[in-house]
Amino acid sequence: MSGTVAVVTGAARGMGRTHCVRLAEEGADVIALDLAGASDDLAQTAELVCATGRRCVTRVADVRDQDSLVSALAAGVAELGRLDVIVANAGIYADLALSWELSDEAWHRTLDINLTGVWHTVKAGRPTSAAAGPS
Ligand SMILES: NC(=O)c1ccc[n+]([C@@H]2O[C@H](COP(=O)([O-])OP(=O)(O)OC[C@H]3O[C@@H](n4cnc5c(N)ncnc54)[C@H](O)[C@@H]3O)[C@@H](O)[C@H]2O)c1
Numbered sequence: 001m002s003g004t005v006a007v008v009t010g011a012a013r014g015m016g017r018t019h020c021v022r023l024a025e026e027g028a029d030v031i032a033l034d035l036a037g038a039s040d041d042l043a044q045t046a047e048l049v050c051a052t053g054r055r056c057v058t059r060v061a062d063v064r065d066q067d068s069l070v071s072a073l074a075a076g077v078a079e080l081g082r083l084d085v086i087v088a089n090a091g092i093y094a095d096l097a098l099s100w101e102l103s104d105e106a107w108h109r110t111l112d113i114n115l116t117g118v119w120h121t122v123k124a125g126r127p128t129s130a131a132a133g134p135s
Pocket of ligand 1: 009011033038064090091117
C-alpha cells in the first residue's frame with residue numbers, strides 16, 4: 001500500500017476505524033469520512049492514523065448524499081494528491097428486528113445506507129482514482 005491513498009467511509013469507529021489504521025500501517029495515506037455527529041470519533045481515527053506516520057484527511061460525508069461524497073473526496077484528493085483505494089464501509093444494522101418486523105422506514109434507511117451508499121461511494125471515487133487511468 002506504500003505511496004497509495006485510500007478513502008474509507010464510516011471511518012469514525014468500528015470496522016471503518018480499523019480499516020483506516022490497518023491501511024496506514026501498510027503505508028497508505030487515508031481520507032476518512034463519516035457523519036457530522038461522529039466528528040470527535042473521526043478525529044480519534046485521524047490521530048491513530050497519524051501515529052503510524054501516515055497522513056489523514058477527515059471530512060464529513062453522508063453516503064446517502066452523493067454531493068457530500070464528491071466534495072469530501074475532492075478536498076481529500078486535493079490535499080493527498082491521488083486516490084487508489086475505495087473502502088465503502090459505512091453501514092448500519094437495522095434495528096435488530098426480524099426482517100418481516102422491520103418498519104418501512106427502517107428498511108429504506110438500511111437500503112439507502114448499506115446499498116445505495118456503496119454505489120454513491122464508488123461513483124464519487126472512481127473518476128478520481130488512479131485505477132481510472134488518464135482522463
Ligand atoms: N462489526 C462486525 O463484526 C460486523 C460484521 C458483519 C457486518 N457488519 C456490518 O458492517 C458495517 C460496519 O460495522 P461496524 O461494526 O463497524 O459498525 P459501527 O456502527 O461501529 O460503525 C459504522 C460507522 O458508519 C458510520 N455511518 C453510519 N451511517 C452513515 C452514513 N449514512 N454515512 C456515512 N457514515 C455512516 C457511523 O457513523 C459509524 O462510524 C455495518 O453495516 C455492520 O452491520 C459488521
